[in-house]
Amino acid sequence: MIVAAVLITLLGLLLGSFAGVIAYRVPRDESPFGGRSHCESCGAVVAARDNVPVLSWLVLRGRCRDCRARIPALYPLTEAALGLGFLASWLTYEDDGAAAVALACTFLFVLAIITLTDLEHRIIPNVVLGPAAIAAIALVALWDTGELGPHLLAAAIAGGALLIVSLAYPRGMGMGDVKLAFVMGLFLGRAVAPALLIGFAAGALYGVALIARHGSEARKRAVPFGPFLAFGGVLALFAGDAMVDWYVDSFFSG
Ligand SMILES: [Zn+2]
Known part of the structure; x- marks a missing residue:
């Protein structure tokens, strides 16, 4: 042990x-x-x-x-x-089981790389996202084939949601963020929902703090969004299912 x-x-x-x-x-x-x-x-x-x-x-x-x-x-x-x-x-x-541990560890490894590249270069490389997507699908299948469908669905919804946001606010979000949300859905399944919400909330708080500190100048500063998504992803990895259960219990039962 x-x-x-x-x-x-x-x-x-x-x-x-x-x-x-x-x-x-x-x-x-x-x-x-x-x-x-x-x-x-x-x-x-x-x-x-x-x-x-x-x-x-x-x-x-x-x-x-x-x-x-x-x-x-x-x-x-x-x-x-x-x-x-x-x-x-x-x-x-x-x-x-081992596949579930490997899935979680691979997810953190991918988030670490993407956080660094997005902070330093404002990019979320496809050569990282592609293998990450394949690894996620393979590990989810190894862990529990019944989870494959829900995880693919979560990925499609998460990617679709960010695609809509990126089309509405092209300056705030790029295609890299859209693809990252898709890959996060593959890893997290339904827990990607709290991950995205936390990511948006953290990004918005940071934006408000920047404007409070630098005034209208802050609007010109381009802030990478990937690290905020990664932050939400980490919290969701360890507490996402509990958050979804709490939400479902609070609003859809009784
Ligand atoms: Zn040196």
């Missing part, structure tokens, strides 16, 4: 590191599998001892060993978040 918890956390830390590599390389048209990482500033190859998730960043105090250039804190934070997220997935879904 303890061993499994430690192993899944370590796997999350390692895949958090890989998520950072993918998010860094894919927008630059580099292969995520193309050899060792280099320092962005001096080009020095990152040694294995400097590539340990979270720890290396702390030991090096967030700087390159050779040129002392800053390494963004977003990278070790992603590693730590996936370590914790994988552990939480295992604790939450262990009873549902």
